[in-house]
Amino acid sequence: MKLYESLAEELCRRIEQGYYQVGDKLPSLRKMSHENQVSIATVQEAYHLLEDRYLVESRPKSGYYILAKKSDASLPATTRPEQKPVDVARWELVLNLLHSHERDEILALGKGTPDVSLPTLKPLLKLTADMSRRADIGQLTYDSLQGCQELRHQIARLMVDSGCRLHPDDIIVTTGCQEALTCSMRVLTQPGDIVASESPTYYGSMQTVQALGLKMLEIPTNPETGISLDALELALEQWPIKVLQVTPSCNNPTGHTMPDANKKRLVEMANEYDIAIIEDDIYGDLAYRYPRSRSIKSYDTQGRVLFCSSFSKTLSPAFRTGWCAPGRYIQQVKHMKYVSTACNSILHPRAIAEFIAQGLYERHIRKCRTQYLRNRDRLMEWVQAYFPKGTKMSYPEGGFLLWVEFPKTIDALGLNEKLKQEKISIAPGILFTAAEKYQHCVRLSYSHEATPAIEKAIKKIGTIAKAC
């Protein structure tokens, strides 16, 4: 064992034993070097190792801070969804969730809206205003069907981070990620077809499955490693699955990221069983670890992966600017995009392209990552402190969503109902499955700064849950 490794081991022990608490700052490099009689470079390497293991986080110009640990004991088990294709319903519940966000006085802790108050977002609004004021004619006609050329160029550049090497012409700009998902699904399926997905999974894509008259087969999913490849393989043998829909990086609702090896294997299975994969990467750029993990698309050599994403979680959902990189299906998705909304608005895509080109996107994303990681740790602490004994939770590696599993006796729908009086809303777990599952689970968002008001709300949720 090298010197920096044994130092790192020693620090790990101290963290485990509670010598350092979540949020504590590690001693400075100089101090640690002095205390342990090793070089500053050795301390630095030890700290990097802890960082790689997600035990500490480096905050620029400040130092290294202890992160919440991934505690296997508190992680939910691999899910066990219904083992047959089922119809999707739940629209009424989704509608309730959407309406809860429309009322300003509600603290909507279940919603998937990013923090749009960050100062690093401001320049984008200025760019938008300036472009609108310039008002050239080209800005007021129908956009090209594939969408803003400059934005597609910038998206191709950004996607290199996830291991994709695409040409701008491989990309179609869409009205948010939802349009990318729905157009992809429509191209790949006929009514009655079976779509496999993680479980729990995003309610928006489930509504697409519902609206298109498809059936949904949920696959057991591990809250750390994602969809179970063994279970998926069994399902592929048993059912005529047409499409696999997954959110493998910074998953919604659990925040997990599939290991690269699993992502690679998933593509191999798609090749073997001749199915297409819709990859939802909407939270992918918000991975806490840099560089971000590879996309499934990056392993795809046969054009089977339809990559869908948007700037709704990284910048703002109000811009309705997303994209699809649909591989071999590009012509069909283009047609569906035309049928769906004809073309995109011009102003927002242009402004976003300029924002990225000026390096402002990277700066903003760095800011988001730092803040969301800090918020995550506070929220996990609070859940640990205030929620009923036996509560488990996921360990998000990116994004701003936490999946919480209450003890089985707690009904999240009832809890949400009771929280109305407190002007708090959460996203009940049943929203994230087509079957009668996850009744005791909720999704919580931590995009907004972890203020005392949020702590109070979490405490309140815990108190009411304990009384359930």
Added chain:
Amino acid sequence: MKLYESLAEELCRRIEQGYYQVGDKLPSLRKMSHENQVSIATVQEAYHLLEDRYLVESRPKSGYYILAKKSDASLPATTRPEQKPVDVARWELVLNLLHSHERDEILALGKGTPDVSLPTLKPLLKLTADMSRRADIGQLTYDSLQGCQELRHQIARLMVDSGCRLHPDDIIVTTGCQEALTCSMRVLTQPGDIVASESPTYYGSMQTVQALGLKMLEIPTNPETGISLDALELALEQWPIKVLQVTPSCNNPTGHTMPDANKKRLVEMANEYDIAIIEDDIYGDLAYRYPRSRSIKSYDTQGRVLFCSSFSKTLSPAFRTGWCAPGRYIQQVKHMKYVSTACNSILHPRAIAEFIAQGLYERHIRKCRTQYLRNRDRLMEWVQAYFPKGTKMSYPEGGFLLWVEFPKTIDALGLNEKLKQEKISIAPGILFTAAEKYQHCVRLSYSHEATPAIEKAIKKIGTIAKAC
């Protein structure tokens, strides 16, 4: 016969006899009063009567000008489409048309883009810029599912002009009219269902029919009065039609407006045969006559009419802001809207709402109407002068599209191909039908000012057509 009526009759005769030519100014009220020894009020009433008959147009602060006459001789006959439901194809042709607009050097005379260079549009861009600069948080989150409340309020107000009395909650804001049409169609149909429509009809809604796996039954349509009610009734008896899709006011591609009596009868037939009507009103506010004609929706007492429109033709297509008033289907269309694009962008709808609230929309529309009417007359003159003998054309009562029927020997696709060398593109008639029809027809747009360059292009089209 009253005095003003006999004066009007006399003036009609003079116009018919060519004493006054298209574009000529009528004598001033004072001069006419003096010449005919009648009061100025009488002359004014006579002029109003001529205006009502579309024989003259009043130009503010200038006087009364002679309009192009509706000449029955040059109007195309009622169409005779395929009398059975057929599959729609033609995507390649639509794609060609769309691509032709993407190249700046092409004079795209087939496109449906409004004149976005009018100064009355400028304040909207300023409003947009100001709102973006203010950048409140509410502007950056997910919009409500039904869309901007203020805009829905303004749309409800505008729709009073077409005889509709709606509540803002009866309206869903959409990503352009295309999303309204497609969501409506998806709610009403299952693959294999039959949709009836005018013939010729808009290629965009035909692509919806295609993408949804529907069949299209085109109904004989008169270029003056619209869809043949007798033919439609026969079709309703013979086929299990699910939906009727029509553009009854300022039709695309012919520009006709159905008489009110026919619109009313259409709703009665829908009630009788228990079908839904999708009413595309995207050009409706651009009627040359004020007040504009009533919508089919205004006769609907059973919630069967799904009214679809947008600001793409009246303001700019780049804003992607449309709406749907889906009657009894509102809950289902809301669901489809969610599946399609989740919600709308916030900036454009808000800016448009403010633009309307300040009375700037009305001012802009008045400007558009005046210009398009003037352009229409110039274009009709040029077509008359330069196109082959035997060419017929529609008589648009609003919007900016003219339907031209060449002699049968001329193939519009071939003509369009030859025009490429001249950097001119047109919309070949075959785009507007699912069957092998209208090969000798084209749609021409006259949204842009009738400059000598446009006259030259029309002349060129005529010359090449004559050589075909």
